[in-house]
Amino acid sequence: MKVHILDDWFDTLRGLPSFARLDGHDVTIWTDHVVDEDVLSERLQEAEVLVLFRERTPVTAGLLENLPKLRLVSQRSVYPHVDVPACTANGVLLCSNMHSDTPSHGAAELTWGLILAAMRQIPQQMASLRAGRWQMGVGKSLRGRMLGLYGYGRIARAVAGYARAFGMEVLWWASEDGRARASADGERVAESREAFFAACDVVSLHVRLKPVTRGIITPADFAAMAPGSVFVNTSRAGLVQPGALVEALNAGRPGMAALDVFDTEPLTDPDDPLASHPNVIATPHIGYVTEDELDLQFADIYDQINAYAAGAPVHMINPEVWKG
Structure with a gap:
């Protein structure tokens, strides 16, 4: 699948052990932060999977409507930055492990x-x-x-x-x-x-x-x-x-x-x-920004992608989208 990862500002993820879980996927990592939705829509035109780096980029109805190939948004923890009804309306599944058993x-x-x-x-x-x-x-x-x-x-x-x-x-x-x-x-x-x-x-x-x-x-x-x-x-x-x-x-x-x-x-x-x-x-919102924490969090995010690709998605927030 064509996976796009947003907001990896220091190009950290590809150097962590968990990144190997994306072997076999076509992965693009964006290391800048884009606010303009038109620019963001253009660069994500081929994306089938969108990986969010916590709450750094909002996923709005306007953005979703301009991403015709998008099928999955994979992230971790709470999702106030994601328009879930808009995901559903556009046939995009949101998967997010709420990690109820582990503190940050x-x-x-x-x-x-x-x-x-x-x-x-x-x-x-x-x-x-x-x-x-x-x-x-x-x-x-x-x-x-x-x-x-x-x-x-x-x-x-x-x-x-x-x-x-x-x-x-x-x-x-x-x-x-x-x-x-x-x-x-x-x-x-x-x-x-x-x-x-x-x-x-x-x-x-x-x-x-x-x-x-x-x-x-x-x-x-x-x-x-x-x-x-x-x-x-x-x-x-x-x-x-x-x-x-x-x-x-x-x-x-x-x-x-x-x-x-x-x-x-x-x-x-x-x-x-x-x-x-x-x-x-x-400090500039660095509470979760450690190599160890990111490796743990993104392992979950990548597992969600692989589960979706295998036809058995996990941690579905809007399961009504999934057709099986």
């Missing part, structure tokens, strides 16, 4: 790296050293402090394990169902939402972005946080109400934010109010 260890590790960097002022101390000014301030130890984890999922539980290894206490908040599961597992759940934000030295957000969770973090939540606290988001920017975090940082609650996600991605504006804020440390 890369995302959990980056979360912990951002927590350490924020609490110990690592980027600021590095900048001060390079500028010839030696130390620039005094950081905070993690041991004995409270880490608040919002969302009782796989990544959050992995982060909780790191926190306990560093001697932090862990406090949870989540949906009603999530809080019930946390309590049943013997975890400490906050008495109320306000108490959760008020009690924590660090709050780390681990919730999937869905219509019901969009804007779930509010100005009132930030106002409850302590002036010296840190807000961490390696999930999705859309979980925070628009403009709320910048306003909160300007008001001093929380005192700092550590971010891996933004409303606009890729973010290339150096004057973006969050990316340029003096109380923000930020």
Whole structure:
């Protein structure tokens, strides 16, 4: 099959062990990022299979209508960037392994790296050293402090394990169902939402972005946080109400934010109010961007292609398309 892979910016995939699973297919890898749908449609005219690199490129009705040979979109995890009804209307099967049994260890590790960097002022101390000014301030130890984890999922539980290894206490908040599961597992759940934000030295957000969770973090939540606290988001920017975090940082609650996600991605504006804020440390959505994580994720994506080619597709999101 003619397989086109989008947005492999550093031409990483062909060097990973999992790439051998595409042997026998005609594979084209695109290492740039195209926003113009007309340009994208032209380059994908021969594509029978489209492989997505997470959420980097939206698959819209307009794009699908201009790809007459496309039969399969293969990706991994959630798919808010894919117009599923349009896929169905155009006879395109969407396959996506939701990996319900495995956390993203890369995302959990980056979360912990951002927590350490924020609490110990690592980027600021590095900048001060390079500028010839030696130390620039005094950081905070993690041991004995409270880490608040919002969302009782796989990544959050992995982060909780790191926190306990560093001697932090862990406090949870989540949906009603999530809080019930946390309590049943013997975890400490906050008495109320306000108490959760008020009690924590660090709050780390681990919730999937869905219509019901969009804007779930509010100005009132930030106002409850302590002036010296840190807000961490390696999930999705859309979980925070628009403009709320910048306003909160300007008001001093929380005192700092550590971010891996933004409303606009890729973010290339150096004057973006969050990316340029003096109380923000930020990375460009690299939580899952490790060789190990990509090899694991794309092995699933390639297996979906091979299953489709063998006439037995797996992880179908719109199975009504499949004619057998």
